[in-house]
Amino acid sequence: MTARRIATQAIPGQQAGTSGLRRKTRDFMAPHFLENYVQATLNGIGGAAGKRLVVGGDGRYFNPEAIQVILRMAAANGVAEVIVGRDGLLSTPAASHLIRLNKTDGGFILSASHNPGGIDADFGIKFNMANGGPASQTLADAIYDETQTIADYGMFDAHDIALHETGTRQLGDMTITVVDPVADYAALMAELFDFNAIAKLFAGGFGMCFDAMHAVTGPYAHKILEDMLGAPKGTVINGIPLPDFGKGHPDPNPIWAHELMGIMTGPDAPDFGAASDGDGDRNMIVGRGAYVTPSDSLALIAAHAHLAPGYAQGLSGVARSMPTSTAVDRVAAAKGMACFETPTGWKFFGTLLDAGKANLCGEESAGTGSDHVREKDGLWAVLMWLNIIAVSGKSVSALMQDHWQNYGRNYYSRHDYEAIDINVANRLVSDLKAKLDSLPGQSFAGLDVTEASDFSYRDPVDHSFVEGQGIQIKFAGDARVVLRLSGTGTEGATLRVYLEQLETDAARLNQTPEDALAAVKQAADEIAEITARTGRDAPDVKT
Numbered sequence: 001m002t003a004r005r006i007a008t009q010a011i012p013g014q015q016a017g018t019s020g021l022r023r024k025t026r027d028f029m030a031p032h033f034l035e036n037y038v039q040a041t042l043n044g045i046g047g048a049a050g051k052r053l054v055v056g057g058d059g060r061y062f063n064p065e066a067i068q069v070i071l072r073m074a075a076a077n078g079v080a081e082v083i084v085g086r087d088g089l090l091s092t093p094a095a096s097h098l099i100r101l102n103k104t105d106g107g108f109i110l111s112a113s114h115n116p117g118g119i120d121a122d123f124g125i126k127f128n129m130a131n132g133g134p135a136s137q138t139l140a141d142a143i144y145d146e147t148q149t150i151a152d153y154g155m156f157d158a159h160d161i162a163l164h165e166t167g168t169r170q171l172g173d174m175t176i177t178v179v180d181p182v183a184d185y186a187a188l189m190a191e192l193f194d195f196n197a198i199a200k201l202f203a204g205g206f207g208m209c210f211d212a213m214h215a216v217t218g219p220y221a222h223k224i225l226e227d228m229l230g231a232p233k234g235t236v237i238n239g240i241p242l243p244d245f246g247k248g249h250p251d252p253n254p255i256w257a258h259e260l261m262g263i264m265t266g267p268d269a270p271d272f273g274a275a276s277d278g279d280g281d282r283n284m285i286v287g288r289g290a291y292v293t294p295s296d297s298l299a300l301i302a303a304h305a306h307l308a309p310g311y312a313q314g315l316s317g318v319a320r321s322m323p324t325s326t327a328v329d330r331v332a333a334a335k336g337m338a339c340f341e342t343p344t345g346w347k348f349f350g351t352l353l354d355a356g357k358a359n360l361c362g363e364e365s366a367g368t369g370s371d372h373v374r375e376k377d378g379l380w381a382v383l384m385w386l387n388i389i390a391v392s393g394k395s396v397s398a399l400m401q402d403h404w405q406n407y408g409r410n411y412y413s414r415h416d417y418e419a420i421d422i423n424v425a426n427r428l429v430s431d432l433k434a435k436l437d438s439l440p441g442q443s444f445a446g447l448d449v450t451e452a453s454d455f456s457y458r459d460p461v462d463h464s465f466v467e468g469q470g471i472q473i474k475f476a477g478d479a480r481v482v483l484r485l486s487g488t489g490t491e492g493a494t495l496r497v498y499l500e501q502l503e504t505d506a507a508r509l510n511q512t513p514e515d516a517l518a519a520v521k522q523a524a525d526e527i528a529e530i531t532a533r534t535g536r537d538a539p540d541v542k543t
C-alpha cells in the first residue's frame with residue numbers, strides 16, 4: 001500500500017452553488033472529476049496533514065464508490081483520522097453534529113440533497129467546516145481557485161475499506177473510525193426535546209406518518225420515532241435508503257411527497273404527517289388536511305420553541321433567508337427578539353449561530369434548524385412540532401389558526417420554472433435589474449410598487465459582503481415578489497418566483513393561497529414578463 005501523486009488538469013466550472021458542487025452523476029464518475037474537487041478542497045483548507053475529518057453521505061448512487069475515493073485520497077494527503085458513518089451513511093445534520101462532537105477539522109458530505117439520485121440523475125459533494133457548517137463563501141472561493149490551478153492529486157493504492165461494521169481500521173497511517181450514523185444524533189435529540197411528553201402522546205393513540213422518501217432519514221426516524229418514542233411500527237414509511245430513492249424526487253413538498261399528502265388528506269388521515277429529503281436536512285409538516293408552509297412553520301416554532309426543554313430559556317434571535325416570508329419577523333417583533341434577513345443558503349446563518357445572535361433559523365425551501373448543529377435539520381423540526389403538540393395539546397390546524405389570529409397570515413407560495421434556457425433566464429434577470437429604479441410609483445395588477453432592489457448583504461459578524469442575491473419588489477399593502485435563479489439545479493436554469501401577501505383581517509384568514517396571491521402573481525408576471533420570455537404559462541412546481 002503506497003501513496004502516489006496522479007497528474008491531472010483543471011476542469012472548468014467546478015464552482016460550488018448554493019450548497020456545494022452539484023452535477024450529473026456521470027460528471028462525477030468521469031475521470032478525475034471527483035478527485036480534482038476533493039484535492040482542491042483539501043488544498044483550500046490549508047492542507048490535510050494531521051487533520052481529522054468526518055465523511056458520509058445520503059446513500060445515493062455512487063455514494064459508496066465516492067467514499068472509498070475520499071478515504072484513499074485522505075490517507076495519501078496525511079489525514080490522521082476519518083470518522084465515517086456505517087455503510088457510508090450520514091444525514092447532513094448528523095454529519096454536522098459529528099464534526100462538532102468530535103471537534104474535527106470539518107467533513108465531506110456526499111449528497112445532492114432533494115435532487116433525484118441514480119446514474120442519470122444527480123450527485124453532489126460539500127465540505128463543512130470545523131463549526132459543523134457549510135463552507136463559507138471565502139472558503140468556497142478558495143476551493144474554486146484551487147480547482148482552476150490543480151496539477152495533481154494524492155491517491156493511496158489500497159483495496160476498499162469495509163464499512164459495514166462499526167470499529168476502527170487503518171489505511172496506512174490514517175485511522176478510519178466507522179460509527180453508528182444514528183446513535184449520537186438520537187442522543188442529541190433526546191437532550192433537546194421532551195421525549196416523555198412525546199412518548200405519552202403516542203401512547204395515547206396519537207397517529208403519525210413520517211415519509212423518509214427512500215432516503216437517509218429512514219434509519220434515524222425508525223430509531224427515534226418508533227424505538228425511542230414508541231410510535232407504532234409502520235409510522236415511518238419508505239424508510240430504507242435506496243440509491244435511486246425509489247425513482248422519486250426526495251423533496252419534501254406537496255408535489256413530490258404526494259404519497260404522504262394522499263394519506264394526510266384521506267379518510268383515515270393520522271393526526272400528524274412529516275417528510276424529509278435526500279440528506280435529511282429539509283422537512284415538511286402537515287396536519288390532518290392542513291399543509292404548513294415552511295415559512296409558517298418557522299414562525300410557529302419561533303412562537304412556541306420555549307415549550308421544548310432545550311429552548312426553555314427562550315430564543316436569542318431568529319434569522320430567515322430573504323425570500324422566506326416575513327411571518328417570523330412578526331413573532332420576533334412581538335417577543336422583542338432580534339430578527340436577521342440573510343441571502344439564500346444555510347451558510348449565511350453560520351456566523352449568527354456561532355456568535356449567539358440567533359438560535360433559530362429557517363428558509364422557505366423547507367429548512368429549519370437551530371444552534372444544536374450548523375445545518376438545517378429535518379427530524380429536529382419534526383420533533384419540535386411533536387413537542388409543541390404534546391405540550392400544548394393542540395392539533396396542527398388549531399395551532400396554525402391561533403397563530404394567524406395572533407400575528408396575521410402571510411399567504412405565501414413559491415413558483416419554480418425549471419430547466420429553462422440559461423440565456424433566457426439570464427436575460428430576464430438582467431433586464432429586470434435594469435428597470436428596478438423605474439418601478440417604484442408604478443402599478444401592476446392593481447398593486448403599487450413601493451420598493452424594488454437587488455438584495456445585498458453585509459454579514460453583521462464577519463462583515464463579509466455579497467451582492468446580487470435576488471430581486472425584491474415590495475408593494476403597498478404588505479405584498480412582495482422575489483425573483484432569483486436557483487443555485488442548486490443541474491439542468492438549464494431554474495427561475496424561482498416567491499409570492500407573499502400579508503392578511504390581518506380575521507375574516508380573511510382562510511382563503512386559498514391561490515386566491516390570496518392572485519394579484520401578486522399577476523404583478524410578478526407583468527413586471528418580469530415570465531410567460532412571454534419563458535414560453536411557460538404555468539410553473540413546473542408550486543410550493
Ligand code: G16
Pocket residue numbers: 018019112113114281282344345346347363365367485486487488489496
Ligand atoms: C440548499 C441550501 C439552502 C437553499 C436551498 C435552495 O438546500 O442549503 O440554503 O435554500 O438549497 O437553494 P436554491 O434556491 O439556490 O436552489 P439543500 O437542501 O438543497 O442543500
